[in-house]
Amino acid sequence: MPTIVDIQNLRKSYAGGFEALKGVNLEIEQGEILALLGSNGAGKTTLISTICGITTATSGKVTVGGHDIKDDFRAARSMIGLVPQEINLEPFERVLNTVRFSRGLFGRPADEAVLEKILRQLSLWDKKDSQIRELSGGMKRRVLIAKALSHDPKVLFLDEPTAGVDVELRKDMWEIVAGLKASGVTIILTTHYIEEAEAIADRIGVIAKGELLLVEEKDALMARMGKKQLEVQLTEPITEVPLTLQSPDVELSADGRSLIYTYDTNAERTGITKLLSKVAESGLVLQDVATRQSSLEDIFVDLLKEDAA
Numbered sequence: 300m301p302t303i304v305d306i307q308n309l310r311k312s313y314a315g316g317f318e319a320l321k322g323v324n325l326e327i328e329q330g331e332i333l334a335l336l337g338s339n340g341a342g343k344t345t346l347i348s349t350i351c352g353i354t355t356a357t358s359g360k361v362t363v364g365g366h367d368i369k370d371d372f373r374a375a376r377s378m379i380g381l382v383p384q385e386i387n388l389e390p391f392e393r394v395l396n397t398v399r400f401s402r403g404l405f406g407r408p409a410d411e412a413v414l415e416k417i418l419r420q421l422s423l424w425d426k427k428d429s430q431i432r433e434l435s436g437g438m439k440r441r442v443l444i445a446k447a448l449s450h451d452p453k454v455l456f457l458d459e460p461t462a463g464v465d466v467e468l469r470k471d472m473w474e475i476v477a478g479l480k481a482s483g484v485t486i487i488l489t490t491h492y493i494e495e496a497e498a499i500a501d502r503i504g505v506i507a508k509g510e511l512l513l514v515e516e517k518d519a520l521m522a523r524m525g526k527k528q529l530e531v532q533l534t535e536p537i538t539e540v541p542l543t544l545q546s547p548d549v550e551l552s553a554d555g556r557s558l559i560y561t562y563d564t565n566a567e568r569t570g571i572t573k574l575l576s577k578v579a580e581s582g583l584v585l586q587d588v589a590t591r592q593s594s595l596e597d598i599f600v601d602l603l604k605e606d607a608a
């Protein structure tokens with residue numbers, strides 16, 4: 300897929316010298332859903348704000364659809380829709396008017412058919428005459444998305460779209476995002492929620508302290524860094540791992556009742572058969588076995604640990 304947003308060596312220092320972005324390089328592909336994962340203060344909002352022209356970069360270069368965000372700001376910005384983290388809507392305004400007004404701000408000609416299409420896509424059409432204050436929190440978030448889509452952008456940035464939202468609404472939002480992708484919009488979302496990235500992203504970028512630690516296809520990332528563990532539960536506790544079983548991959552649980560074997564999911568041989576026959580040879584009696592796979596959360600925590608080391 301061609302690149303739609305190209306970010307090269309982007310740096311941002313705030314007044315006072317704090318460096319919030321330390322040379323970020325990122326190519327966002329047309330049509331993908333990219334999740335930027337990072338803790339509080341990692342630099343996610345700064346990155347989005349800089350691309351959208353709300354914050355000025357200290358150095359580096361960003362193009363959107365080939366338009367430089369500095370030299371060709373209007374053209375670049377017209378390709379972008381931004382859904383901010385905070386709900387900043389006029390409480391007494393009506394839904395349709397709010398979205399119509401946003402379209403006008405971008406200098407786009409009035410087009411009621413476009414507005415209707417957007418509101419229907421977000422299941423807001425029956426609320427078009429409601430005042431914003433009459434809407435639930437989830438609906439207000441949808442209005443923010445409708446506003447961001449009002450000028451027909453090709454790239455949509457969603458800054459923490461489900462922060463503080465309950466599980467059901469979060470799943471609604473995931474469906475909306477999938478629908479937007481299907482309609483051809485490229486989506487970049489920031490999130491603290493690992494399960495959100497796991498659920499909807501094509502690629503995942505991890506940001507920590509102003510640096511992009513990695514960007515990778517979600518499936519490849521999980522396969523590359525994912526480990527599997529086999530827990531061999533014993534009928535009788537033991538105090539140490541028998542000599543024939545000793546290896547860096549085998550650990551004894553704290554209660555001495557299980558051997559935990561960590562293996563690579565991608566390896567040609569997992570080593571499980573060998574391990575189980577050694578367990579039997581050692582005279583240990585097996586009660587049960589269980590496997591578990593590391594989640595994106597484990598991968599994320601490991602990455603941040605590596606970065607801090």
Ligand SMILES: Nc1ncnc2c1ncn2[C@@H]1O[C@H](COP(=O)(O)OP(=O)(O)OP(=O)(O)O)[C@@H](O)[C@H]1O
Nearest residue numbers: 313314317319337338339340341342343344345346
């Ligand atoms: N206007 C500003 N002036 C000075 N420092 C700022 C400003 N805006 C953000 N920062 C600092 O830059 C760093 C990155 O902030 P940013 O809001 O980009 O993080 P974030 O990853 O979006 O965090 P969160 O998940 O909490 O929204 C933080 O340390 C923050 O305090």
